[in-house]
Amino acid sequence: MSTIQRDPRDRVQVLDEAGRVLEDADVPDLSEAKLVEMYEQMRLARRFDERAVSLQRQGRMGTFPPLSGQEGSQIASAHALEEDDWVFPSYREHGVGLVRGLSLERTLLYWMGHEQGSYVPEDVNVFSVAVPIATQIPHAVGAAWASRLRGERNAFLCYFGDGATSEGDFHEGLNFAGVFDTPTVFFCNNNQWAISVPRERQTASATLAQKASAYGFEGVQVDGMDPLAVYKVTRDAVEKARDPGAGELRPTLIEAVQYRFGAHTTADDPSVYRDADEVERWKQKDPIPRLENYLRRRDVLDDGRVDAIEDRIEDRVAEAIETAEASTRPEPDEIFAHVYEGMPKRLRRQLEYVESIRDRHGDDALLEG
Ligand SMILES: Cc1ncc(C[n+]2csc(CCOP(=O)(O)OP(=O)(O)O)c2C)c(N)n1
Ligand SMILES: [Mg+2]
Numbered sequence: 001m002s003t004i005q006r007d008p009r010d011r012v013q014v015l016d017e018a019g020r021v022l023e024d025a026d027v028p029d030l031s032e033a034k035l036v037e038m039y040e041q042m043r044l045a046r047r048f049d050e051r052a053v054s055l056q057r058q059g060r061m062g063t064f065p066p067l068s069g070q071e072g073s074q075i076a077s078a079h080a081l082e083e084d085d086w087v088f089p090s091y092r093e094h095g096v097g098l099v100r101g102l103s104l105e106r107t108l109l110y111w112m113g114h115e116q117g118s119y120v121p122e123d124v125n126v127f128s129v130a131v132p133i134a135t136q137i138p139h140a141v142g143a144a145w146a147s148r149l150r151g152e153r154n155a156f157l158c159y160f161g162d163g164a165t166s167e168g169d170f171h172e173g174l175n176f177a178g179v180f181d182t183p184t185v186f187f188c189n190n191n192q193w194a195i196s197v198p199r200e201r202q203t204a205s206a207t208l209a210q211k212a213s214a215y216g217f218e219g220v221q222v223d224g225m226d227p228l229a230v231y232k233v234t235r236d237a238v239e240k241a242r243d244p245g246a247g248e249l250r251p252t253l254i255e256a257v258q259y260r261f262g263a264h265t266t267a268d269d270p271s272v273y274r275d276a277d278e279v280e281r282w283k284q285k286d287p288i289p290r291l292e293n294y295l296r297r298r299d300v301l302d303d304g305r306v307d308a309i310e311d312r313i314e315d316r317v318a319e320a321i322e323t324a325e326a327s328t329r330p331e332p333d334e335i336f337a338h339v340y341e342g343m344p345k346r347l348r349r350q351l352e353y354v355e356s357i358r359d360r361h362g363d364d365a366l367l368e369g
Pocket of ligand 1: 092131132133160161162163164165189191193194195264
Protein backbone atom coordinates (compact mmCIF):
# COMPACT_ATOMS: atom_id res chain seq x y z
CA MET A 1 0.00 0.00 0.00
CA SER A 2 1.31 3.45 -0.84
CA THR A 3 2.04 5.68 2.14
CA ILE A 4 1.72 8.97 0.30
CA GLN A 5 -2.00 9.27 -0.33
CA ARG A 6 -2.94 10.77 3.03
CA ASP A 7 -3.44 14.03 4.86
CA PRO A 8 -0.05 15.83 4.95
CA ARG A 9 -0.46 16.25 8.73
CA ASP A 10 -0.73 12.50 9.23
CA ARG A 11 2.96 11.78 9.86
CA VAL A 12 4.22 8.40 8.66
CA GLN A 13 6.03 6.40 11.32
CA VAL A 14 7.04 2.74 11.57
CA LEU A 15 9.23 2.56 14.69
CA ASP A 16 8.59 4.15 18.05
CA GLU A 17 11.45 5.86 19.89
CA ALA A 18 12.59 2.56 21.39
CA GLY A 19 12.73 0.90 17.98
CA ARG A 20 9.55 -1.14 18.40
CA VAL A 21 7.28 -1.55 15.36
CA LEU A 22 4.10 0.47 15.83
CA GLU A 23 0.74 -1.16 15.54
CA ASP A 24 -0.63 -1.02 11.96
CA ALA A 25 2.74 0.23 10.69
CA ASP A 26 3.64 -0.42 7.08
CA VAL A 27 7.06 -2.09 7.50
CA PRO A 28 9.08 -1.84 4.27
CA ASP A 29 10.27 -4.99 2.63
CA LEU A 30 14.04 -4.85 3.20
CA SER A 31 16.40 -7.80 3.53
CA GLU A 32 18.40 -8.26 6.73
CA ALA A 33 21.60 -7.57 4.79
CA LYS A 34 20.19 -4.28 3.51
CA LEU A 35 19.06 -3.24 7.00
CA VAL A 36 22.50 -3.94 8.45
CA GLU A 37 24.13 -2.04 5.58
CA MET A 38 21.90 0.95 6.33
CA TYR A 39 22.74 0.74 10.03
CA GLU A 40 26.48 0.61 9.29
CA GLN A 41 26.27 3.56 6.90
CA MET A 42 24.33 5.61 9.46
CA ARG A 43 26.99 4.93 12.07
CA LEU A 44 29.74 5.65 9.55
CA ALA A 45 28.12 8.98 8.69
CA ARG A 46 27.95 9.93 12.38
CA ARG A 47 31.56 8.96 13.09
CA PHE A 48 32.73 10.78 9.97
CA ASP A 49 30.83 13.83 11.18
CA GLU A 50 32.52 13.77 14.60
CA ARG A 51 35.97 13.44 13.09
CA ALA A 52 35.30 16.15 10.48
CA VAL A 53 34.20 18.66 13.15
CA SER A 54 37.32 17.83 15.13
CA LEU A 55 39.55 18.32 12.05
CA GLN A 56 38.04 21.76 11.54
CA ARG A 57 38.64 22.64 15.20
CA GLN A 58 42.28 21.66 14.78
CA GLY A 59 42.66 23.91 11.74
CA ARG A 60 42.95 20.93 9.38
CA MET A 61 39.79 21.77 7.39
CA GLY A 62 38.01 24.99 6.35
CA THR A 63 34.44 24.74 7.47
CA PHE A 64 32.01 21.83 7.78
CA PRO A 65 28.21 21.42 8.01
CA PRO A 66 27.51 18.52 10.41
CA LEU A 67 24.66 16.10 9.73
CA SER A 68 24.42 14.42 13.12
CA GLY A 69 20.75 13.60 13.87
CA GLN A 70 19.89 13.47 10.17
CA GLU A 71 21.53 10.12 9.29
CA GLY A 72 18.28 8.15 9.23
CA SER A 73 16.71 10.50 6.76
CA GLN A 74 19.72 10.67 4.47
CA ILE A 75 20.78 7.03 4.38
CA ALA A 76 17.28 5.55 4.17
CA SER A 77 16.04 7.91 1.45
CA ALA A 78 19.13 7.32 -0.70
CA HIS A 79 18.55 3.56 -0.47
CA ALA A 80 15.12 4.02 -2.01
CA LEU A 81 16.74 4.92 -5.36
CA GLU A 82 17.92 2.76 -8.22
CA GLU A 83 21.37 3.31 -9.66
CA ASP A 84 20.15 5.27 -12.70
CA ASP A 85 18.12 7.70 -10.59
CA TRP A 86 19.57 11.10 -9.77
CA VAL A 87 20.33 13.03 -6.60
CA PHE A 88 20.43 16.83 -6.35
CA PRO A 89 22.01 17.58 -2.95
CA SER A 90 22.40 20.57 -0.68
CA TYR A 91 25.66 21.02 1.26
CA ARG A 92 24.71 18.67 4.12
CA GLU A 93 24.12 15.42 2.21
CA HIS A 94 27.41 13.61 3.00
CA GLY A 95 25.40 10.56 4.10
CA VAL A 96 23.48 10.47 0.82
CA GLY A 97 26.78 10.81 -1.08
CA LEU A 98 28.19 7.87 0.82
CA VAL A 99 25.28 5.61 -0.20
CA ARG A 100 25.51 6.77 -3.82
CA GLY A 101 29.23 5.99 -4.11
CA LEU A 102 30.97 9.28 -3.32
CA SER A 103 33.99 8.49 -1.17
CA LEU A 104 34.58 9.97 2.28
CA GLU A 105 37.93 11.38 1.16
CA ARG A 106 36.19 13.24 -1.63
CA THR A 107 33.81 14.87 0.87
CA LEU A 108 36.79 15.83 3.04
CA LEU A 109 38.62 17.30 0.04
CA TYR A 110 35.55 19.37 -0.83
CA TRP A 111 35.48 20.98 2.62
CA MET A 112 39.27 21.34 2.61
CA GLY A 113 38.88 23.54 -0.46
CA HIS A 114 40.27 21.17 -3.12
CA GLU A 115 38.73 21.35 -6.59
CA GLN A 116 39.04 17.56 -6.70
CA GLY A 117 36.39 17.44 -3.98
CA SER A 118 33.82 18.69 -6.48
CA TYR A 119 34.54 15.91 -8.93
CA VAL A 120 31.76 13.35 -9.36
CA PRO A 121 32.70 10.08 -11.08
CA GLU A 122 30.95 9.52 -14.45
CA ASP A 123 28.94 6.55 -13.19
CA VAL A 124 27.59 8.33 -10.07
CA ASN A 125 24.34 10.19 -10.69
CA VAL A 126 24.80 12.95 -8.14
CA PHE A 127 24.68 16.60 -9.19
CA SER A 128 27.09 19.18 -7.73
CA VAL A 129 26.58 20.43 -4.19
CA ALA A 130 24.42 23.58 -4.05
CA VAL A 131 25.44 26.05 -1.36
CA PRO A 132 23.03 28.81 -2.45
CA ILE A 133 19.75 27.84 -0.81
CA ALA A 134 17.16 26.14 -3.05
CA THR A 135 18.97 26.64 -6.37
CA GLN A 136 19.16 22.87 -6.82
CA ILE A 137 15.35 22.69 -6.93
CA PRO A 138 14.84 24.20 -10.42
CA HIS A 139 17.93 22.27 -11.57
CA ALA A 140 16.38 18.99 -10.46
CA VAL A 141 13.05 19.85 -12.08
CA GLY A 142 14.71 20.78 -15.36
CA ALA A 143 16.81 17.62 -15.41
CA ALA A 144 13.78 15.49 -14.58
CA TRP A 145 11.75 17.11 -17.35
CA ALA A 146 14.56 16.55 -19.86
CA SER A 147 14.82 12.93 -18.81
CA ARG A 148 11.10 12.41 -19.26
CA LEU A 149 11.14 14.05 -22.70
CA ARG A 150 13.91 11.64 -23.67
CA GLY A 151 11.67 8.73 -22.71
CA GLU A 152 13.78 7.59 -19.74
CA ARG A 153 12.19 6.27 -16.54
CA ASN A 154 14.43 7.79 -13.89
CA ALA A 155 13.48 9.54 -10.67
CA PHE A 156 15.15 12.76 -9.49
CA LEU A 157 15.50 13.13 -5.73
CA CYS A 158 16.15 16.71 -4.65
CA TYR A 159 17.20 17.51 -1.06
CA PHE A 160 16.82 20.86 0.67
CA GLY A 161 16.09 22.29 4.11
CA ASP A 162 13.10 23.88 5.81
CA GLY A 163 14.62 27.31 5.14
CA ALA A 164 14.66 26.62 1.40
CA THR A 165 10.85 26.50 1.35
CA SER A 166 10.79 30.31 1.69
CA GLU A 167 12.86 30.84 -1.46
CA GLY A 168 11.37 31.72 -4.84
CA ASP A 169 13.25 28.80 -6.40
CA PHE A 170 11.25 26.39 -4.25
CA HIS A 171 7.88 27.74 -5.42
CA GLU A 172 8.94 28.12 -9.05
CA GLY A 173 10.42 24.63 -9.09
CA LEU A 174 7.40 22.92 -7.53
CA ASN A 175 4.97 24.86 -9.68
CA PHE A 176 6.80 23.84 -12.84
CA ALA A 177 7.02 20.23 -11.64
CA GLY A 178 3.25 20.07 -11.18
CA VAL A 179 2.39 21.67 -14.52
CA PHE A 180 4.89 19.62 -16.53
CA ASP A 181 4.47 16.49 -14.39
CA THR A 182 8.21 15.95 -13.93
CA PRO A 183 9.53 12.82 -12.16
CA THR A 184 10.94 14.81 -9.23
CA VAL A 185 10.78 13.86 -5.55
CA PHE A 186 11.27 16.93 -3.35
CA PHE A 187 12.82 15.86 -0.07
CA CYS A 188 12.68 18.55 2.58
CA ASN A 189 14.95 17.89 5.54
CA ASN A 190 13.00 19.85 8.10
CA ASN A 191 15.63 19.94 10.85
CA GLN A 192 13.72 22.70 12.73
CA TRP A 193 16.30 25.41 12.09
CA ALA A 194 17.64 27.51 9.22
CA ILE A 195 20.81 28.59 11.00
CA SER A 196 19.20 30.61 13.85
CA VAL A 197 15.70 30.92 12.33
CA PRO A 198 13.29 28.43 13.92
CA ARG A 199 10.73 26.48 11.94
CA GLU A 200 7.80 28.56 13.25
CA ARG A 201 9.36 31.75 11.81
CA GLN A 202 9.80 30.08 8.41
CA THR A 203 6.10 29.68 7.59
CA ALA A 204 2.67 29.93 9.20
CA SER A 205 1.65 26.68 7.45
CA ALA A 206 0.93 23.84 9.87
CA THR A 207 3.23 21.55 7.86
CA LEU A 208 5.71 22.03 5.05
CA ALA A 209 4.29 18.95 3.31
CA GLN A 210 0.91 20.64 2.74
CA LYS A 211 2.58 23.23 0.47
CA ALA A 212 2.45 20.56 -2.26
CA SER A 213 -1.31 20.87 -2.52
CA ALA A 214 -0.88 24.41 -3.90
CA TYR A 215 0.97 22.86 -6.85
CA GLY A 216 -1.52 20.06 -7.39
CA PHE A 217 0.48 17.06 -6.21
CA GLU A 218 0.91 15.05 -3.03
CA GLY A 219 2.79 16.12 0.06
CA VAL A 220 3.58 13.73 2.88
CA GLN A 221 5.10 14.21 6.29
CA VAL A 222 7.32 11.47 7.68
CA ASP A 223 9.24 10.98 10.90
CA GLY A 224 12.69 11.77 9.51
CA MET A 225 14.40 10.06 12.45
CA ASP A 226 12.67 6.77 11.68
CA PRO A 227 14.74 5.16 8.90
CA LEU A 228 12.13 2.53 8.04
CA ALA A 229 9.40 5.14 7.59
CA VAL A 230 11.71 7.35 5.51
CA TYR A 231 12.61 4.42 3.27
CA LYS A 232 8.99 3.44 2.74
CA VAL A 233 7.76 6.93 1.91
CA THR A 234 10.68 7.71 -0.40
CA ARG A 235 10.36 4.38 -2.18
CA ASP A 236 6.65 4.97 -2.80
CA ALA A 237 7.37 8.49 -4.10
CA VAL A 238 10.20 7.30 -6.36
CA GLU A 239 8.03 4.54 -7.79
CA LYS A 240 5.22 7.00 -8.46
CA ALA A 241 7.67 9.39 -10.16
CA ARG A 242 8.68 6.56 -12.47
CA ASP A 243 5.30 5.01 -13.01
CA PRO A 244 2.28 7.01 -11.79
CA GLY A 245 -1.13 5.42 -11.44
CA ALA A 246 -4.12 6.71 -13.40
CA GLY A 247 -4.84 10.32 -12.46
CA GLU A 248 -1.67 10.65 -10.36
CA LEU A 249 0.99 13.29 -10.88
CA ARG A 250 4.63 12.21 -10.72
CA PRO A 251 6.05 14.73 -8.23
CA THR A 252 5.82 14.39 -4.44
CA LEU A 253 6.93 16.68 -1.64
CA ILE A 254 8.27 14.76 1.35
CA GLU A 255 8.76 16.61 4.61
CA ALA A 256 11.09 14.60 6.83
CA VAL A 257 10.69 15.91 10.37
CA GLN A 258 13.99 15.68 12.22
CA TYR A 259 16.59 17.65 14.15
CA ARG A 260 20.18 18.69 13.67
CA PHE A 261 21.98 17.85 16.91
CA GLY A 262 25.03 19.97 16.14
CA ALA A 263 25.74 23.45 14.86
CA HIS A 264 24.55 24.70 11.45
CA THR A 265 28.21 24.69 10.39
CA THR A 266 31.45 24.87 12.33
CA ALA A 267 31.13 28.67 12.00
CA ASP A 268 27.92 28.66 14.11
CA ASP A 269 27.25 28.49 17.85
CA PRO A 270 23.71 27.15 18.42
CA SER A 271 23.88 27.71 22.19
CA VAL A 272 23.08 31.40 21.58
CA TYR A 273 19.70 30.68 19.96
CA ARG A 274 18.36 27.36 21.29
CA ASP A 275 18.03 25.58 24.64
CA ALA A 276 20.00 22.50 25.58
CA ASP A 277 16.68 20.95 26.71
CA GLU A 278 15.38 21.08 23.17
CA VAL A 279 18.41 19.17 21.89
CA GLU A 280 18.05 16.58 24.64
CA ARG A 281 14.37 16.08 23.81
CA TRP A 282 15.14 15.38 20.18
CA LYS A 283 18.01 13.04 21.11
CA GLN A 284 15.35 10.65 22.43
CA LYS A 285 14.42 10.11 18.77
CA ASP A 286 18.02 9.45 17.62
CA PRO A 287 17.71 7.28 14.49
CA ILE A 288 20.81 5.17 15.23
CA PRO A 289 19.87 3.51 18.55
CA ARG A 290 16.33 3.29 17.21
CA LEU A 291 17.35 1.14 14.23
CA GLU A 292 19.88 -0.73 16.36
CA ASN A 293 17.25 -1.67 18.94
CA TYR A 294 14.93 -2.85 16.18
CA LEU A 295 17.67 -5.02 14.68
CA ARG A 296 18.77 -6.40 18.05
CA ARG A 297 15.19 -7.32 18.83
CA ARG A 298 15.02 -9.20 15.54
CA ASP A 299 18.34 -10.93 16.39
CA VAL A 300 19.96 -9.44 13.33
CA LEU A 301 22.50 -7.54 15.46
CA ASP A 302 24.30 -8.49 18.67
CA ASP A 303 27.26 -7.11 20.62
CA GLY A 304 29.78 -8.98 18.47
CA ARG A 305 28.42 -7.66 15.18
CA VAL A 306 28.12 -4.14 16.52
CA ASP A 307 31.76 -4.23 17.72
CA ALA A 308 32.93 -5.45 14.31
CA ILE A 309 30.99 -2.64 12.62
CA GLU A 310 32.54 -0.06 14.97
CA ASP A 311 36.05 -1.30 14.18
CA ARG A 312 35.43 -1.21 10.43
CA ILE A 313 34.04 2.31 10.65
CA GLU A 314 36.97 3.60 12.69
CA ASP A 315 39.40 2.23 10.08
CA ARG A 316 37.44 3.62 7.12
CA VAL A 317 37.27 7.12 8.56
CA ALA A 318 40.94 7.10 9.57
CA GLU A 319 41.95 5.96 6.07
CA ALA A 320 39.82 8.66 4.42
CA ILE A 321 41.43 11.35 6.56
CA GLU A 322 44.90 10.05 5.82
CA THR A 323 44.26 9.98 2.06
CA ALA A 324 42.69 13.44 1.99
CA GLU A 325 45.47 14.98 4.04
CA ALA A 326 48.13 13.39 1.83
CA SER A 327 46.80 15.32 -1.20
CA THR A 328 48.93 18.24 -2.25
CA ARG A 329 47.57 21.55 -1.06
CA PRO A 330 45.48 23.15 -3.82
CA GLU A 331 46.94 26.11 -5.70
CA PRO A 332 44.92 29.28 -5.01
CA ASP A 333 44.63 29.83 -8.80
CA GLU A 334 42.34 26.80 -8.97
CA ILE A 335 39.52 28.86 -7.45
CA PHE A 336 39.36 30.71 -10.75
CA ALA A 337 39.91 27.80 -13.10
CA HIS A 338 36.58 25.99 -13.35
CA VAL A 339 33.94 28.71 -13.16
CA TYR A 340 33.69 29.63 -16.85
CA GLU A 341 34.85 27.83 -19.96
CA GLY A 342 36.62 31.03 -21.05
CA MET A 343 37.73 33.31 -18.21
CA PRO A 344 36.00 36.73 -18.33
CA LYS A 345 38.15 39.87 -18.08
CA ARG A 346 37.00 40.76 -14.58
CA LEU A 347 37.92 37.33 -13.22
CA ARG A 348 41.29 37.44 -15.01
CA ARG A 349 42.06 40.77 -13.30
CA GLN A 350 41.22 39.22 -9.91
CA LEU A 351 43.46 36.25 -10.66
CA GLU A 352 46.32 38.57 -11.59
CA TYR A 353 45.79 40.46 -8.37
CA VAL A 354 45.97 37.24 -6.30
CA GLU A 355 49.15 36.26 -8.15
CA SER A 356 50.73 39.64 -7.52
CA ILE A 357 50.12 39.53 -3.75
CA ARG A 358 51.36 35.93 -3.57
CA ASP A 359 54.57 37.03 -5.32
CA ARG A 360 54.96 39.99 -3.03
CA HIS A 361 54.23 38.31 0.32
CA GLY A 362 54.46 34.54 -0.16
CA ASP A 363 51.70 32.02 0.74
CA ASP A 364 52.84 31.42 4.32
CA ALA A 365 52.63 35.08 5.28
CA LEU A 366 49.18 35.34 3.65
CA LEU A 367 47.87 32.31 5.52
CA GLU A 368 49.12 33.65 8.84
CA GLY A 369 47.14 36.88 8.34
C1 LIG B 1 20.31 32.16 -1.45
C2 LIG B 1 21.00 32.04 -0.12
N1 LIG B 1 20.65 32.85 0.90
C3 LIG B 1 21.27 32.76 2.10
C4 LIG B 1 22.27 31.85 2.28
C5 LIG B 1 22.97 31.71 3.63
N2 LIG B 1 22.56 30.46 4.26
C6 LIG B 1 23.34 29.37 4.25
S1 LIG B 1 22.60 28.06 4.98
C7 LIG B 1 21.23 28.95 5.38
C8 LIG B 1 20.08 28.32 6.13
C9 LIG B 1 19.44 27.22 5.38
O1 LIG B 1 18.53 26.54 6.20
P1 LIG B 1 17.74 25.28 5.71
O2 LIG B 1 17.23 25.50 4.34
O3 LIG B 1 16.76 24.94 6.76
O4 LIG B 1 18.87 24.15 5.60
P2 LIG B 1 19.76 23.47 6.75
O5 LIG B 1 21.09 24.18 6.73
O6 LIG B 1 19.05 23.61 8.03
O7 LIG B 1 19.94 22.05 6.33
C10 LIG B 1 21.35 30.25 4.91
C11 LIG B 1 20.33 31.30 5.11
C12 LIG B 1 22.63 31.03 1.18
N3 LIG B 1 23.57 30.07 1.29
N4 LIG B 1 21.98 31.14 0.00
MG1 LIG C 1 16.97 23.59 8.34
